[in-house]
């Protein structure tokens with residue numbers, strides 16, 4: 001069976017089909033539609049085609065380093081491919097194998113108490129909105145959720161997350177602007193233990209200007225969480241704005257130096273043609289993409305599904 005058919009069958013079971021496809025439509029225009037245009041003049045995998053594919057990847061923000069690896073792989077095994085459809089199918093399989101979803105660890109949930117998820121990322125990446133989306137996501141799953149307003153640095157951040165918490169009807173543990181965020185976290189962890197909270201989402205400050213301070217602050221947050229709840233934070237998710245493409249990768253590297261990030265959430269995927277950044281994240285950061293932000297509303301977050309993503313950026317489900 002053709003590779004695309006396989007991932008399409010897997011995708012058919014995804015209840016978020018429409019959301020994924022519409023959210024990735026810009027990325028599809030840059031990558032999939034332009035790839036398809038190559039079918040008009042296809043005569044095998046030659047230098048001209050390799051160059052076109054390289055350009056497509058660069059324009060989708062795969063990044064030069066990762067794009068080169070993918071094109072090399074594609075060239076190595078694809079010599080005997082003589083028709084366009086097989087070439088397209090083969091390229092999608094290369095992207096799939098490169099991401100290799102089976103190698104992702106499962107999200108760590110605490111079996112014996114609250115699971116603490118620390119949200120990190122620069123200001124404006126969509127951290128607060130994503131925290132709200134996660135509240136909605138876990139509530140939908142029947143979990144009890146609370147949020148810690150641990151961004152005590154940015155004016156307005158506490159109110160912003162508190163407003164979301166109120167709207168989504170979950171408790172928000174907050175301090176005052178300028179307060180040590182770790183003390184807010186301690187209060188939030190205690191609250192979570194005492195009130196049988198399943199998921200505690202901690203919205204932290206997004207400072208990058210001073211890496212030493214960031215490191216200190218994040219390691220303190222990690223320490224106090226662990227002291228209150230063994231193994232916490234179970235997850236540290238770095239929120240990256242997909243529209244920033246390769247710049248997001250440099251930002252991410254700084255956060256990775258400062259703390260033990262366990263996964264990436266890519267926001268604003270609906271607003272960008274730079275969907276290829278997923279491949280760069282995998283290649284350069286070696287981290288799982290956990291969720292995609294596909295809109296501004298609390299319901300617009302989806303767990304990352306490689307099949308859905310590849311279909312979304314390449315062919316969509318045109319024949320349906």
Ligand SMILES: Nc1nc2c(ncn2[C@@H]2O[C@H](COP(=O)(O)OP(=O)(O)OP(=O)(O)O)[C@@H](O)[C@H]2O)c(=O)[nH]1
Pocket residue numbers: 121122123124125126127128129130151154157205206266267268269270271292293294295296300
């Ligand atoms: N289209 C779209 N917009 C998004 C998405 N995620 C966030 N946004 C928007 O991006 C803007 C910034 O989001 P915030 O959540 O305020 O950013 P932030 O990272 O929390 O900022 P700080 O609190 O300063 O760290 C807001 O206008 C959000 O509505 C998304 O997935 N899609």
